[in-house]
Structure formats: C-alpha cells, structure tokens
Amino acid sequence: MSEPLLKVRDLQVEFHTDKGVARALDGISFDVMPGETLGIVGESGCGKSVTSLAILGLIPSPPGRIVGGQILFQGQDLLSLSEREMRKVRGRDIAMIFQEPMTALDPVFTIATQMGEVLRRHQGLTRKQARQSAIDWLARVGIPSPERRIDDYPHQLSGGMRQRVMIAMALSCEPKLIIADEPTTALDVTIQAQVLEQIVKLSQDLGTAMMLITHDLGVVAQTCHRACVMYCGKLIEQSATGPLFAAPAHPYTAGLLASVPRIRTQRLDSLPTIAGTVPDLLHLPRGCRFVERCGQAIDLCHSAHPPLQVDEHSGHELACYNPVQGEAR
Amino acid sequence: MLKVTRLSKHFHIGGNLLGRGKSTLRAVHDVSFEVAAGQTLGLVGESGCGKSTLGRAVLRLHEPTSGTVELDGRPVTGIDAKALHARRREMQIIFQDPYASLNPRRTILDTLMEPLDLHNISAPSERRARVEKLIEIVGLRKQALSRYPHEFSGGQRQRIGIARALTLQPKFIVADEAVSALDVSVQAQVLNLIRELQDEFGIAFLFISHDLAVVQHISHQVGVMYLGQMVELAEAETLFAQPRHPYTRALMSAVPVPDPHTESQRIVLSGDVPSPLSPPSGCPFHTRCPDAMPRCKEQEPDNHNCGTPEQAHWVRCHLYAPEQVGLQSSQDAHA
Numbered sequence: 255m256s257e258p259l260l261k262v263r264d265l266q267v268e269f270h271t272d273k274g275v276a277r278a279l280d281g282i283s284f285d286v287m288p289g290e291t292l293g294i295v296g297e298s299g300c301g302k303s304v305t306s307l308a309i310l311g312l313i314p315s316p317p318g319r320i321v322g323g324q325i326l327f328q329g330q331d332l333l334s335l336s337e338r339e340m341r342k343v344r345g346r347d348i349a350m351i352f353q354e355p356m357t358a359l360d361p362v363f364t365i366a367t368q369m370g371e372v373l374r375r376h377q378g379l380t381r382k383q384a385r386q387s388a389i390d391w392l393a394r395v396g397i398p399s400p401e402r403r404i405d406d407y408p409h410q411l412s413g414g415m416r417q418r419v420m421i422a423m424a425l426s427c428e429p430k431l432i433i434a435d436e437p438t439t440a441l442d443v444t445i446q447a448q449v450l451e452q453i454v455k456l457s458q459d460l461g462t463a464m465m466l467i468t469h470d471l472g473v474v475a476q477t478c479h480r481a482c483v484m485y486c487g488k489l490i491e492q493s494a495t496g497p498l499f500a501a502p503a504h505p506y507t508a509g510l511l512a513s514v515p516r517i518r519t520q521r522l523d524s525l526p527t528i529a530g531t532v533p534d535l536l537h538l539p540r541g542c543r544f545v546e547r548c549g550q551a552i553d554l555c556h557s558a559h560p561p562l563q564v565d566e567h568s569g570h571e572l573a574c575y576n577p578v579q580g581e582a583r
Numbered sequence: 584m585l586k587v588t589r590l591s592k593h594f595h596i597g598g599n600l601l602g603r604g605k606s607t608l609r610a611v612h613d614v615s616f617e618v619a620a621g622q623t624l625g626l627v628g629e630s631g632c633g634k635s636t637l638g639r640a641v642l643r644l645h646e647p648t649s650g651t652v653e654l655d656g657r658p659v660t661g662i663d664a665k666a667l668h669a670r671r672r673e674m675q676i677i678f679q680d681p682y683a684s685l686n687p688r689r690t691i692l693d694t695l696m697e698p699l700d701l702h703n704i705s706a707p708s709e710r711r712a713r714v715e716k717l718i719e720i721v722g723l724r725k726q727a728l729s730r731y732p733h734e735f736s737g738g739q740r741q742r743i744g745i746a747r748a749l750t751l752q753p754k755f756i757v758a759d760e761a762v763s764a765l766d767v768s769v770q771a772q773v774l775n776l777i778r779e780l781q782d783e784f785g786i787a788f789l790f791i792s793h794d795l796a797v798v799q800h801i802s803h804q805v806g807v808m809y810l811g812q813m814v815e816l817a818e819a820e821t822l823f824a825q826p827r828h829p830y831t832r833a834l835m836s837a838v839p840v841p842d843p844h845t846e847s848q849r850i851v852l853s854g855d856v857p858s859p860l861s862p863p864s865g866c867p868f869h870t871r872c873p874d875a876m877p878r879c880k881e882q883e884p885d886n887h888n889c890g891t892p893e894q895a896h897w898v899r900c901h902l903y904a905p906e907q908v909g910l911q912s913s914q915d916a917h918a
Binding site: 297298398412413414415442443444445446447448450451469470471472473474475476495496499500509510511513514515516517518524525526527528531532 | 795799
C-alpha cells in the first residue's frame with residue numbers, strides 16, 4: 255500500500271472566546287491517500303471547516319490556535335513551515351475550493367487577471383502563456399466560449415460559472431490535493447449535479463486527491479471513496495463509503511442518515527429524528543459528546559469519551575462503546 | 584381553502600424618468616392552483632424561478648399584477664388596505680432565516696404578543712396565557728418567553744417563527760424555505776412539527792423549498808416552477824412516481840441520494856437558467872431541454888392534463904399536447 259499523501263495526527267485546535275476556550279478540534283487523525291476522494295461530514299460546528307483551514311494554515315489567530323498534533327503532507331510537517339514556505343504549498347501543492355465563489359473571487363479583477371496571477375506565480379508562466387493556459391482550463395471545466403468569458407468580472411458570471419472558475423483555478427496548478435469546502439452547497443441541484451460531475455471527473459483524470467467537506471450525505475455517497483463523520487470536534491466514525499452508508503455503526507451516523515429526507519415511493523408519516531441539539535462547545539457533556547442525544551447510551555458513555563478504535567480487518571474506525579448492532583445495521 | 588387563479592407578478596426594472604427603456608421581468612406568470620384545508624402544496628424550483636415571489640404575491644406582500652386569490656371563498660385581491668389588514672389574520676408566513684426575522688431587541692414574549700395586540704384579539708389578560716400555551720405547542724418551555732432571540736439555536740428560533748405564525752390561528756401559512764437553513768437532524772424535527780401542527784389545526788400550507796426530498800416528505804400536492812411558470816402540478820405521489828415534464832425529471836435525477844449503491848440515471852442539464860429578464864421564446868425551458876422539438880422554440884406550451892379529471896396532473900409542455908400524444912401512440916403502434 256502506498257504512503258498517504260496527507261497524514262493528520264491528533265490535531266487539536268482551540269478558539270479563545272470571551273466566555274472561555276472552545277476546543278473546536280479535539281485530537282483528529284486521518285489519512286488521505288494519493289488520488290482518493292475523502293469525504294468529511296458533519297453538522298454545523300462539528301469542526302469540518304476548521305480541519306480544512308488548519309491544513310491550509312489559515313486558522314484566524316487570534317482567536318484560533320493549533321495547540322497540538324501534526325499535519326504531514328508528503329512527509330513534511332506543515333505546522334513547522336514558516337508563513338512564506340506555507341504560501342508556496344498553498345495553491346501549488348494543496349488547492350482549495352470554497353463554498354461561496356463570490357467572496358473567494360476578487361470582484362475588481364477579471365478572471366484573466368486572477369487566474370493569470372496563480373499560474374504566473376506557481377508555474378512560472380509568462381503573461382501570454384498564462385492567459386492561454388487559463389483559457390484551456392476554463393474550457394476543461396465546461397465554461398462555454400472561454401476566450402470571451404476570461405475577460406469577465408466575477409459579477410458577470412452566474413453562481414455555477416463562478417464555482418467552475420474556482421475549480422479551474424484550483425486545478426490549474428495541478429495540485430496533489432484539493433480541499434473543497436461545501437463546493438456545491440450554494441448551487442441549485444441541477445447545477446450542483448453538473449459541477450460535482452466535473453470535479454470528480456477532472457480530479458480522476460489528473461489523479462488529484464480530494465478532501466470534500468460537506469453536510470450533504472447524498473453528495474458524499476455519490477462522490478467519495480471514504481468518509482469521516484465528525485461530531486463536536488471529534489472524529490467518531492471512518493470507513494469506506496459503501497459500508498458506512500449500508501451499516502453505520504455509530505448511533506449518530508445512523509441517526510443522521512435516517513433523518514435525511516429522501517425521495518421515496520411511499521410517504522412516511524414522520525421522519526426519524528435525533529433528539530435535542532448539538533451541544534455548545536463551551537459546555538460539552540462529560541463523556542461522549544453525543545451522550546445526551548443518544549438513544550442507546552450506557553453508563554460508561556456518561557463518564558468517558560470512547561476512543562477511536564480501528565477494526566484491523568476492515569479498516570473501519572469507530573468511537574463508540576455501544577454501537578448499532580447486527581440487525582439494525 | 585386557497586384558490587389562486589392566473590396569478591402574475593411582473594416587475595418593471597430600469598428605464599429613465601419617463602419610463603422609457605424599462606424592461607419587464609415576469610417573475611410569476613399565469614399560475615393557478617388550489618390548496619385544501621389541512622393540505623400542503625409544495626413548490627419547488629431553482630433560484631430565481633419565482634417561487635418566493637409567488638408565495639408573497641399570494642399574501643399580497645407583493646401586489647400581484649393580475650389574477651385573483653381567494654381564501655375560504657372570499658377574495659384577498661381587489662380589496663382595500665383596511666379589509667386586507669383584517670384578512671391578514673388568516674394568512675401568515677414563516678421565513679427562511681429565523682435570525683433575520685426575529686427582532687433581536689425584543690423578548691420572545693414581546694414578539695409573540697405583538698400580533699395579538701395589533702389585531703386586538705382576546706382580553707389583554709388572556710393573551711399571555713395564550714402565548715404560553717403556544718410556545719409549549721411548538722416544543723419550547725415557558726421560560727423561553729423572557730429570553731432574546733440570540734439565546735436560541737437555529738432550530739429553536741425556527742420553532743419561535745412557527746409559533747409567531749400560529750398566534751393568530753391562521754387558515755393558511757406560506758413557509759418560505761422554512762427548514763433550509765437547518766442541519767438535517769434539526770430539520771427533521773421541524774418538519775415533523777409542521778406536520779403535527781397541520782393535522783391538529785387543519786392549516787393549509789404553501790411550502791416553498793428548493794429541496795425536492797423535503798417537499799415530497801411534507802406535501803400532498805407538488806408544483807414545479809421554472810422561470811416564473813408552473814411547469815407541472817400534481818398529487819405528490821403521482822409527481823414523484825411519474826414525473827412528466829422534462830425539467831421535473833432532470834431536477835429529480837439531479838438530487839444526490841445518500842446511498843452509494845444507487846447508480847442514478849442522472850440527466851445532467853447543460854447550461855444555466857436563462858435570465859428572467861430575457862426569457863427564451865416559446866417554452867422557457869427549451870434551451871436546456873433534452874426533448875426539445877422545433878415548435879418549442881416558437882410556441883409557448885399550454886397546460887395539459889395528463890391525469891384524470893378528478894386527479895389532475897397538469898404539465899406545461901408540448902410533449903403532452905393532444906396532437907403530440909396521438910402522434911406518439913401511432914408511432915408506438917407502428918413500431
């Protein structure tokens with residue numbers, strides 16, 4: 255088996271607020287293999303976006319601080335790099351696609367200028383080469399008449415087009431890893447389908463690994479090889495996508511999957527729900543963070559957070575003392 | 584309960600002082616539907632299709648350009664402001680963003696009491712008891728009343744929004760993307776609450792959402808909108824089992840399913856939604872339609888009923904024109 259491209263080990267991030275210290279990430283570990291698509295799912299506040307920002311060295315500090323752990327990219331610890339060195343990694347080796355392309359693109363520059371800057375800086379192309387390369391990339395992500403579109407400003411493009419530009423920009427330096435944070439959440443479903451298809455196809459063609467951060471379990475099921483489920487700053491379950499959706503072992507994963515409304519032939523009387531709400535990071539329950547909402551908590555769950563345990567056989571990782579068993583799975 | 588007939592809302596945009604060079608945006612064009620008491624009509628479509636404008640035009644929050652709205656057999660359109668104010672008691676709206684729609688400087692009690700004070704309903708002494716009962720109905724504790732909106736989570740705030748809509752015991756509620764901002768686990772709770780309340784109070788809902796699965800879950804009837812027009816309208820079960828309009832089919836196939844083993848037959852539409860300022864000629868969907876025919880470019884399609892007279896299934900598409908259907912069946916017979 256090949257070496258992981260990205261190894262995150264025991265990552266801990268804290269945010270200092272007026273009311274106390276919020277531990278946004280509490281010992282997260284996972285790998286991204288070359289060429290694979292890893293999904294990171296969870297609800298608001300679970301730490302999925304903080305994870306991506308930490309990898310890119312973009313945690314706003316203060317109030318945020320990485321207090322422990324390692325982020326190894328091709329064997330090199332990104333946390334030990336200076337800001338200058340990090341800037342070379344960002345964009346060239348690790349690229350990012352954000353949720354809101356309108357805020358990620360600069361409104362006062364044309365697409366040509368913005369894409370050109372990236373290509374000249376990281377690939378050392380001349381102005382003319384950069385423009386040609388940018389046009390080629392726009393064509394590859396499915397933008398019609400790219401030679402005209404390249405001189406548009408971001409506001410002249412639709413949401414779907416803007417997100418394509420972001421993808422083109424992210425891919426143009428042929429990075430080894432793309433971190434896509436809710437890349438299609440702001441798009442309409444028909445456009446989302448186009449854009450997702452494009453991202454998956456291009457990353458496969460180029461052999462780029464991808465971390466796809468999303469709250470949408472449907473998107474994960476259709477695009478990712480593996481998925482990590484996060485809850486309140488902890489990674490609670492990790493597995494290949496197939497088994498994870500077929501037989502979720504953590505009660506939270508199972509509850510989340512059940513509560514997603516889906517198009518069915520028969521209308522249900524009521525949707526299964528997870529009781530209660532996500533706890534405040536400043537007032538976490540003792541023991542397992544899901545304990546107050548869990549239908550099958552045992553005494554042990556109230557006193558200690560279950561460690562993440564790996565099933566050597568299947569590679570399935572789970573942090574739960576009383577997982578969903580056999581039949582229900 | 585609610586009857587909307589040929590409702591249109593056009594906006595006039597731009598132009599100089601004299602109104603020259605103005606262009607017309609047909610946000611909602613010629614839409615008709617009915618919602619019975621205790622029933623929900625789900626309205627789906629992508630951004631800019633006019634679904635929110637339609638919801639507002641029905642309540643006269645946007646003044647409709649033409650068409651009529653009747654609630655409980657009495658007109659809502661064509662009545663003066665005073666009469667409208669009285670009728671507003673019967674119709675309410677729940678907004679998408681519960682952050683933005685609650686006044687941050689008022690306690691929940693103030694927010695919920697205001698409609699009762701405004702419409703002078705029940706003796707002032709009884710109002711508080713009524714509000715207390717209401718907050719418990721939506722699943723919050725009485726103590727919540729003395730708190731401010733920022734002290735609640737998104738899901739709780741949406742419950743407060745629902746409580747506010749219920750204060751006047753309306754007959755009809757428009758829910759505009761009411762659960763879209765919520766996380767799935769919380770979304771399911773709020774959806775269930777809406778269904779329970781509907782069963783209990785017999786309220787008619789117009790439920791607007793971009794999420795087809797949510798709409799299917801909550802609706803009895805479903806309408807699909809594209810560029811201001813209702814392109815398909817049918818019973819929810821029929822529509823999801825047998826979508827007719829090519830747009831509805833594409834929309835349904837585009838929804839990601841949380842099951843890696845379903846290889847969905849995805850119909851990926853090319854291109855973007857055209858600007859509603861310059862909609863395509865003929866059928867507005869012809870530029871992206873996989874089944875477009877030459878006549879779609881020229882002629883705007885009529886509404887055709889593919890269902891039965893009792894259980895209508897309206898489709899606005901040339902594929903279902905009587906002559907086209909005849910043509911197809913003769914071709915099938917030929918083959």
